[in-house]
Amino acid sequence: MMQLHKFNDTTALNADFSDRLVTILQQAITQRGAAYLVVSGGKTPQALFTALSQVNLAWDKVTVLLADDRWLDDSQTDSNERLVKATLLQNKASAARFISLYANTPSAFTGAAEVLPRISALPTFDAVILGMGEDGHTASLFPCSAQITAGLAEGAPAVLAVEPTTAPYQRMSLSLPRLLDSRHIFLHLVGSNKLAVLNKAMAEQDVLAMPIRAFLQHPLAQVTVMYSDT
Numbered sequence: 001m002m003q004l005h006k007f008n009d010t011t012a013l014n015a016d017f018s019d020r021l022v023t024i025l026q027q028a029i030t031q032r033g034a035a036y037l038v039v040s041g042g043k044t045p046q047a048l049f050t051a052l053s054q055v056n057l058a059w060d061k062v063t064v065l066l067a068d069d070r071w072l073d074d075s076q077t078d079s080n081e082r083l084v085k086a087t088l089l090q091n092k093a094s095a096a097r098f099i100s101l102y103a104n105t106p107s108a109f110t111g112a113a114e115v116l117p118r119i120s121a122l123p124t125f126d127a128v129i130l131g132m133g134e135d136g137h138t139a140s141l142f143p144c145s146a147q148i149t150a151g152l153a154e155g156a157p158a159v160l161a162v163e164p165t166t167a168p169y170q171r172m173s174l175s176l177p178r179l180l181d182s183r184h185i186f187l188h189l190v191g192s193n194k195l196a197v198l199n200k201a202m203a204e205q206d207v208l209a210m211p212i213r214a215f216l217q218h219p220l221a222q223v224t225v226m227y228s229d230t
């Protein structure tokens with residue numbers, strides 16, 4: 001199931017989105033003493049991260065992790081971890097705990113065993129913010145990859161190594177079941193090209209062709225789409 005919220009611009013979108021996230025994280029801290037926020041990399045969330053870094057919250061009780069990362073150390077420009085550290089984990093949010101999806105091994109496939117226990121040990125997430133590529137990938141669940149069936153499987157491990165054929169770098173990605181294990185799931189989209197991809201994802205059902213469908217059309221998941229044209 002999905003619910004679409006449209007905003008006039010990213011300023012309005014990010015203000016509303018940041019308020020929603022703060023409410024969710026605050027409630028988690030009040031009820032359970034801790035909050036778990038899963039974010040995505042890429043270009044779309046950068047302004048949201050900067051806005052979020054400035055809000056008042058008991059950030060020392062918040063754990064932040066990525067839905068996926070490229071198999072790069074955090075000194076590399078294309079590392080999502082580098083992006084999160086430079087934008088979200090700043091200002092007030094610098095007190096948050098961050099869990100990395102990276103291990104210092106040459107291949108994501110050999111590093112997966114080291115990363116897995118960090119993620120499988122975590123409780124139900126409070127909020128997951130997904131992005132979406134124009135091929136319908138989300139996190140690093142790429143339709144072009146040999147690992148897509150494994151990543152979408154019901155019994156999939158919490159994380160898996162992925163080698164996309166249409167995008168650079170090996171990746172470490174949370175799996176479908178680990179990402180679905182969240183009280184709130186958001187899909188963050190900016191630009192009419194992403195809206196067209198969303199409409200295509202809703203129109204048909206083949207999840208291997210467009211992995212985002214596994215979230216948008218999941219019978220038990222409620223996905224809140226946060227969208228603006230510009």
Ligand SMILES: O=C(O)[C@H](O)[C@@H](O)[C@H](O)[C@H](O)COP(=O)(O)O
Pocket residue numbers: 040041042043044045067068069070080130131132133137138139140
């Ligand atoms: O590491 C990544 O690239 C992501 O986490 C990926 O899933 C991203 O969210 C989409 O590709 C959208 O990326 P943009 O926001 O750059 O369009």
